[in-house]
Amino acid sequence: MCGISGMMAAHRQGLRLRDVARMGEALAHRGPDGMRDYQSGAVAMTHNRLAIIDLTTGEQPLLDADGTALIANGEIYNYRELRRAMPDAAFATQSDCEPPLVLYRREGLGFVDRLRGMWGMAIHDPREGRLVLSRDPFGIKPLYYVEGADGVAFASEPQALLAGGFAARGVDPTALGELLELQFTTRRETIFPGIQRVMPGETIVVSGGRIVDRRRRAALPDGGPVDRDEAAALRELEAALTDSVVVHQRSDVPYGMFLSGGIDSSAVLALMARVNERPVRALTAYFPDAPARDERGAARKAAEACGAELTDVAVEARDFFASLPAIAAAMDDPAADYAIVPTWHLAKAARAAGLKVVLSGEGGDELFGGYGRYRAVMRPWWLGGRAMRRRGNLQTLDILREPSRGWRDGVEAADVAARTDGRTRLQVAQALDSADWLSNDLLAKLDRCLMAHGIEGRTPFLDPVVADAAFRLPDGLKIRNGLGKWILRRWLAGALPASEPMARKRGFTVPVATWILAEGARLGPLVARQPGIAEIARPGTIERLFTRGGKREGFAAWTLLFYALWHRRHVLGLGADGDVFDCLASTPAG
Numbered sequence: 001m002c003g004i005s006g007m008m009a010a011h012r013q014g015l016r017l018r019d020v021a022r023m024g025e026a027l028a029h030r031g032p033d034g035m036r037d038y039q040s041g042a043v044a045m046t047h048n049r050l051a052i053i054d055l056t057t058g059e060q061p062l063l064d065a066d067g068t069a070l071i072a073n074g075e076i077y078n079y080r081e082l083r084r085a086m087p088d089a090a091f092a093t094q095s096d097c098e099p100p101l102v103l104y105r106r107e108g109l110g111f112v113d114r115l116r117g118m119w120g121m122a123i124h125d126p127r128e129g130r131l132v133l134s135r136d137p138f139g140i141k142p143l144y145y146v147e148g149a150d151g152v153a154f155a156s157e158p159q160a161l162l163a164g165g166f167a168a169r170g171v172d173p174t175a176l177g178e179l180l181e182l183q184f185t186t187r188r189e190t191i192f193p194g195i196q197r198v199m200p201g202e203t204i205v206v207s208g209g210r211i212v213d214r215r216r217r218a219a220l221p222d223g224g225p226v227d228r229d230e231a232a233a234l235r236e237l238e239a240a241l242t243d244s245v246v247v248h249q250r251s252d253v254p255y256g257m258f259l260s261g262g263i264d265s266s267a268v269l270a271l272m273a274r275v276n277e278r279p280v281r282a283l284t285a286y287f288p289d290a291p292a293r294d295e296r297g298a299a300r301k302a303a304e305a306c307g308a309e310l311t312d313v314a315v316e317a318r319d320f321f322a323s324l325p326a327i328a329a330a331m332d333d334p335a336a337d338y339a340i341v342p343t344w345h346l347a348k349a350a351r352a353a354g355l356k357v358v359l360s361g362e363g364g365d366e367l368f369g370g371y372g373r374y375r376a377v378m379r380p381w382w383l384g385g386r387a388m389r390r391r392g393n394l395q396t397l398d399i400l401r402e403p404s405r406g407w408r409d410g411v412e413a414a415d416v417a418a419r420t421d422g423r424t425r426l427q428v429a430q431a432l433d434s435a436d437w438l439s440n441d442l443l444a445k446l447d448r449c450l451m452a453h454g455i456e457g458r459t460p461f462l463d464p465v466v467a468d469a470a471f472r473l474p475d476g477l478k479i480r481n482g483l484g485k486w487i488l489r490r491w492l493a494g495a496l497p498a499s500e501p502m503a504r505k506r507g508f509t510v511p512v513a514t515w516i517l518a519e520g521a522r523l524g525p526l527v528a529r530q531p532g533i534a535e536i537a538r539p540g541t542i543e544r545l546f547t548r549g550g551k552r553e554g555f556a557a558w559t560l561l562f563y564a565l566w567h568r569r570h571v572l573g574l575g576a577d578g579d580v581f582d583c584l585a586s587t588p589a590g
Helices: 017-026 079-085 098-114 158-163 173-182 230-248 263-275 296-306 317-330 340-352 364-368 372-378 409-418 425-435 437-451 464-470 486-495 512-518 520-528 541-545 551-570 580-585
Strands: 002-009 035-040 043-049 069-076 117-125 130-135 144-148 151-155 202-207 210-216 255-258 281-286 309-314 357-359 456-458
Touching (some): 002 017, 002 069, 002 117, 017 035, 017 043, 017 151, 017 158, 035 069, 043 117, 069 098, 098 130, 098 202, 151 210, 173 409, 230 464, 230 486, 255 340, 263 364, 281 296, 281 340, 317 340, 317 437, 317 580, 340 357, 340 437, 364 425, 364 486, 372 425, 409 425, 437 456, 512 520, 512 551, 520 541, 520 551, 520 580, 551 580
Parallel strands (some): 281 309, 357 456
Antiparallel strands (some): 002 043, 002 151, 069 117, 117 130, 130 202, 144 151
């Protein structure tokens, strides 16, 4: 896990070395173990390293005999297998990222099809005169770029491109509508005009400072469900999950996991306990000063059954208000997902405990059909079926000056793209979530919150071996008797019965609405005067919203508080020092 940045200029004289250096400085938090620069012709790159594998010789850029240079953010989990498959190759390091460099020279752009892992990667090939940018199929690791008249610049985070002056601070109105109504943004375009995402699974070729080619590797297999009985499915699932957890634990530094007590993290715990000689180190969050469901009991039962060492991490209202400005600053590609709060504090606790890698359960719901909305999608409309994300978070609250326009366009486009031949309604819904919600919300949250603390996050469910075993299961092995993730629950019932997998689970909640409402009379006027809020909200509505109860009102207040702090940092360019009240009070009025 690292940070990468760089530029290919249209001409060598146009190479903006000082601005590339600024990008590297802006990504220092992603690579506390060192920074190295590279320049050749019209290309300059910077690598900020978080050392996880090959602590001694794994510094980047990695160079081959022809002068081809590679920098990467991520981990290639099958690097040992790739090395064994190329016995004639002369490897100079033990780095997991050297096999992709050798593969690129041998197989060209198709090298990414052999990789198993997570990555945002850049390769400069001076012999071919091209720069290659690549991102893993699920979009676990981020990568962004700006294509301008002077060339193409790229970075692991948008804020680095802003710091380098490759794009101007501003807000795209369509993306803002998505953020307010969906809590995340979709598509290639980000909320910053001019900054775009390398899409999950995409490889982009840059030549002469211009993008000249694109190709894409899918995360999910094509086709509809494949018939198989439950016994066969359980055998295949166990083999795939075990294989994935084994390779996801490859590390030269201490590692642990995040444990919520739910199905997904309990499955990861059960597998880690099987393949580790030492007790698994797990962390779980709870909220002692609010009426949110306390998951420590379920987490403790599972941990005790596995002999794991469990650390409870308390998150209170004071922690929420103290940390939220820093969290919003880290979430430069914004997602108003309240799970960023416990994720931030779990990462902070993991770092304090000496961990440098954590495994977590992201992707289990998407691959195995866990969300309640999937069950609604499967029903016909006359039995209560409904489309995914048909209603926005702020709709009907009469807050905005102008209704959000085009906020469902990205969702609808992804829905059309997901409807490949043979897929069921459930598979389409799963693919739709995997296309945007997964990469632009859940994985962005995990990446930014962990990297801010120098922690690498790994997601063993989001693996091609697991996807092949899970996505084409019959719908009835995913959802049965009103329960999602049926086959995963059945497997867990045998592997870790103490987790009570067949019991109905409530979704994970964070009591942000309770905390906000308790300070609503004070918060409302502060949020209302923020320039980012004043330009979109009708006068007087924000103050009232922050003192009203109700589930929708509470979520709307949270979304607007997050956006106010995000806008203050990433559009106005103001600092994130102090707590919520200090930051909001110090913002110049719009």
